Amino acid sequence: MQAQSRLAFAASGGSGGGNSDISFGGAASPRAGGEEHEAVVRELTRGHELTARLRAEALRALRGQGQAEATATFILGEVSRAFTVCLSIMASASPSSPRPGTPLLPTRAAREDNVPRKRLLTASPYDDGYQWRKYGQKKINNTNFPRSYYRCSYYRERRCPAQKHVQQRDGSDVPALHVVVYTHEHTCLQGAPAELPDATNSGGAASPDFFPAGGETQSSLRRRCAAQVVGGARPQFVDHRAAMEERERQVLVSSLARVLQGRQCYDVDPDDVDSRGAVSAVHAPAATPVAASSSSGLPAGPVDAADEALDVMDYDVTDALFWGPFGTDSNSDTLF
DNA sequence: ACGATTTGACCGAG
DNA sequence: CTCGGTCAAATCGT
Numbered sequence: 001m002q003a004q005s006r007l008a009f010a011a012s013g014g015s016g017g018g019n020s021d022i023s024f025g026g027a028a029s030p031r032a033g034g035e036e037h038e039a040v041v042r043e044l045t046r047g048h049e050l051t052a053r054l055r056a057e058a059l060r061a062l063r064g065q066g067q068a069e070a071t072a073t074f075i076l077g078e079v080s081r082a083f084t085v086c087l088s089i090m091a092s093a094s095p096s097s098p099r100p101g102t103p104l105l106p107t108r109a110a111r112e113d114n115v116p117r118k119r120l121l122t123a124s125p126y127d128d129g130y131q132w133r134k135y136g137q138k139k140i141n142n143t144n145f146p147r148s149y150y151r152c153s154y155y156r157e158r159r160c161p162a163q164k165h166v167q168q169r170d171g172s173d174v175p176a177l178h179v180v181v182y183t184h185e186h187t188c189l190q191g192a193p194a195e196l197p198d199a200t201n202s203g204g205a206a207s208p209d210f211f212p213a214g215g216e217t218q219s220s221l222r223r224r225c226a227a228q229v230v231g232g233a234r235p236q237f238v239d240h241r242a243a244m245e246e247r248e249r250q251v252l253v254s255s256l257a258r259v260l261q262g263r264q265c266y267d268v269d270p271d272d273v274d275s276r277g278a279v280s281a282v283h284a285p286a287a288t289p290v291a292a293s294s295s296s297g298l299p300a301g302p303v304d305a306a307d308e309a310l311d312v313m314d315y316d317v318t319d320a321l322f323w324g325p326f327g328t329d330s331n332s333d334t335l336f
Numbered sequence: 337a338c339g340a341t342t343t344g345a346c347c348g349a350g
Numbered sequence: 351c352t353c354g355g356t357c358a359a360a361t362c363g364t
């Protein structure tokens with residue numbers, strides 16, 4: 001599913017630039033395309049709803065049955081996610097929706113801070129592989145749910161500027177969907193390997209930037225850094241897209257590892273999982289520990305939130321699906 | 337004791 | 351003045 005959408009959108013011009021030229025099913029006219037589009041969306045929505053019901057029933061039936069429950073949770077979560085991603089693609093390709101990269105009528109347009117922003121619609125707003133610290137919550141006018149404000153946990157010691165705002169979407173989505181707006185790009189994973197305090201050796205040479213700030217002890221900083229390192233080898237995230245793919249892969253591996261927990265004969269190595277999530281090899285020894293554990297256990301993917309009435313510009317769906325790079329400047333199609 | 341979260345106050349933009 | 355975003359003291363959880 002993801003692989004297909006990836007290919008489809010990769011062929012359409014890729015990320016960021018917002019030059020996608022998406023068409024589905026060779027619709028001949030806007031009218032026919034619109035009807036076809038509606039029918040597909042209707043069926044996908046129905047499938048999604050039925051999956052949610054099936055999931056609820058299955059979990060009720062399998063409650064307390066350990067591995068079976070975990071397996072059902074994972075598989076049905078993946079099915080649900082597939083529907084969500086399809087719906088997201090259809091929303092982005094809607095004949096009536098603005099094309100990616102096309103400036104929307106600015107609701108609070110022309111924000112002048114020039115800060116790159118990006119919006120996602122996802123059932124799991126907290127499973128993006130980063131560590132966040134909440135710093136505020138606000139009731140927003142004319143909405144049912146409060147908006148929560150998060151900052152990268154490394155805001156202080158590494159001066160990572162990344163932030164995100166999470167707000168549950170009004171309505172009766174099952175599962176509940178959240179609009180997540182990311183502002184700024186993480187800097188805390190870039191060019192870090194040699195500079196981070198060593199997580200295992202006591203005398204690791206750390207740059208002053210990575211020493212604890214605000215009274216945090218060195219040991220607690222090390223613990224936190226170690227918690228984010230996967231398998232002891234910190235990837236040097238230079239290419240943003242590769243970094244995001246890597247993170248998504250790790251989240252998937254984490255899910256698989258949970259499911260396979262207890263089956264001593266199976267272990268999953270992240271290197272054996274390709275970008276589509278396919279496990280290309282299964283072998284001992286131990287599975288690599290994975291950061292970004294999910295509290296929900298349902299690795300639902302992020303999708304485009306093109307129909308939201310929030311003051312965020314639309315952006316290329318490829319980025320929405322695969323956590324691609326932020327827009328970086330005025331050329332970005334992800335700005336407010 | 338310490339880090340994370342909550343929540344009312346505050347601030348700047350419109 | 352209203353509103354969204356942030357701050358920071360109080361509170362909570364481990």
